[in-house]
Amino acid sequence: MDLLRFTTAGSVDDGKSTLIGRLLYDSKSIFEDQLEAMETSSAKKGDENINLALLTDGLKAEREQGITIDVAYRYFATPKRKFIIADTPGHTQYTRNMVTGASTANLAIILVDARHGVIEQTKRHSFIADLLRIQHVVVAVNKMDLADYSEETYNAIVQDYKEFSSRLSNLVDITFIPISALNGDNVVDKSENMDWYGGSSLLYHLENVHVNSEENHVDARFPVQWVTRPQSDQWHDFRGYAGRVAGGVFKPGDTIVAYPSGFKTTIDKIYNATQELDKAFSPQSITMTLKDEIDISRGDMIVKENSIPHIEQNLEAMICWFSDKPTQPRSKLVLRHTTQEVQALITDFKYQVDVNTLHKIENIDGLEMNQIARISLRTSKPLFYDSYRKNRTTGSFILIDPNTNETVAAGMLK
């Protein structure tokens, strides 16, 4: 069984929670006691039918206000696949949550209300999916029941979306599916109400879409997370480098280069605990031993000599600002990249992207919460990195305010 992580994005009231509730309900991932609790709360609020949205609106605060305020993770499985859903709210002020949910997703479902078509929020969600390099996008045209299951309405929305999305460079695989989350049309089973639709149901698509294509299996990258040195007689000389492979394939006997030292040596053995492996690839967590004893510690990067990462202190990146306090001029931030931590300074704001129109706004001198911009950075030590386009793990970073310790921004390196 393999694993698909997907994110859902939609505007207020376009039935996103209902869709997730429907997937969980129809895949029998809702248990009796959860159903009972939902019935009780539906009855309390005076709803006639069970409100499937109640299943995903987790916290007391948001149930009272009837909105979702944070990323919530949901799980379901079919005999074919396990699924992890990052459920993110669609409000304007919560761009940061969408960015968060999208950062680990292989696929994004973007919900469009059939009565309203492609609106500003649809564009914003698509832009973020594109920015975060989610390879597969499903545009689910929801509430088809309220649009008389009309093929014309659906086709017009598809056309509209295609026109707009041609401006997005990374969205390579877009699938359109007309659904009614409320009634279950084309969610798990093909709908009889839309015989004009020749594609598959949403769940069938989720079960069969090709995953892991976004892992980079070419450029070998191993950020060292931990040095294992057993203090025992039996393992007296053992010195292992533990971490998670971030790209490419490592094999015993491969020649590697360690940064920042630049020393070369050969991989001796690769382990997953007691088990010796003949190869390691992303995203495996492993421990490797080397033929020569060279000085390597946490934050260093082991690569293969045929593909060297960028080594720079002056960087360009797209960032999304997360903090409710705007950027401060010349403030020093902590930058966390792979297992490394350095100091960083934003040296230039190049332009901001209006996430609703995709227009560039030039001549800016700072950022507020939920804004996305191209910036220049200078770090206190060089980073060993790849462009985010080539590798999501070695191309991403977060910025931390050293005074509050809050994560204030997420960044993608050029």
Next chain:
Amino acid sequence: MSNYQLSHLDQLEAEAIFILRETAAQFENPALLFSGGKDSIVMAYLAKKAFYPARIPFPLVHVDTGHNFVETMEFRDKFVEDMNAKLVVGSVQQSIDEGRVQEETGANASRNKLQTVTLLDTIEKYHYDACLGGGRRDEEKARAKERFFSHRDDFGQWDPKKQRPELWNLFNGKKHQGENFRVFPLSNFTEMDIWMYIQRENIELPMLYFAHKRDVIERNGIILAVSEFVQPKEGETVEHKQIRFRTMGDATITGAIESDADTLDKIIEEVAAARQTERGNRSDDKRSETAMEDRKKEGYF
């Protein structure tokens, strides 16, 4: 599956090991909370894998309510010895004796709520700055929003609105003096994943998880094992039934289910067919609709 694809269990394992190593690297004095339940057993097993062949670089901490099943305690001691790990015990009985907490009285008295005080006292006494817990996001709706690295303030409290966003593989464990973190390496495991992993890795579990005959009573619709801590009250009849436990909590509150599942294969079959969540048998969650959220805010796991 192609050469370079990992099964879902391999991906979950790799993620949990990454989190365990990140915890050891980012904190000065972490600890692993060990309840003796299957989730904390899996977590400790993964910790062993993460640091092998070295010993795990943190102690196992057990908050002992004094109301544990005998089988749980025996299992714990053997497990700790096999792991070659250090065990630290925080005692609820001691908290009661020292007057830190007041024992609940009445029909549904339990020590579940008192654990929180003992836990926070233990964290303070040993200056732990990160506690690894076996919590999973599929367990309960308040946990669906829990982070891998969950920030707690000076008072050990959880503020759902102040949690730090977690992106990619980047975890921010920075904190001020006095604050600490709860870390949940098994966040993305479901109950089914845990069982499948236990089966695949052949991990030993306490016998309470497997079907066996035992004297039980039924109280508020929950089947409780008769023990030193649970004695039949007037009107309750003791029955000898074939049962097993789906979670491992105090003997006073952990409900059993009637079951013939005496092997891992049968348990997995049973879990797959189950129509109740595993916490559905925990009377502590039934106190109110937001019981878990309220307890978490106070510092419960």
